[in-house]
Amino acid sequence: xxxxxxxxxxxxxxxxxxxxxxxxxxxxxxxxxxxxxxxxxxxxxx
Numbered sequence: 001x002x003x004x005x006x007x008x009x010x011x012x013x014x015x016x017x018x019x020x021x022x023x024x025x026x027x028x029x030x031x032x033x034x035x036x037x038x039x040x041x042x043x044x045x046x
Contacts, residue, residue, distance in 0.1 A: 002008070008018035010025040014032040019025040030036070039045070 002020045008020050010019040010022050012018070012025060012028060012032075014029075017025075017028055019028065
């Protein structure tokens with residue numbers, strides 16, 4: 001329902017971004033931490 005109400009209870013502590021779902025906040029936080037958890041299956045790049 002939050003999508004329809006505009007409620008965004010999850011806030012980034014590093015910037016002003018707000019999110020409807022906590023999973024989207026966690027994904028966004030990687031922008032600030034530089035974390036790249038998924039490696040390429042064909043080479044050594046992440």
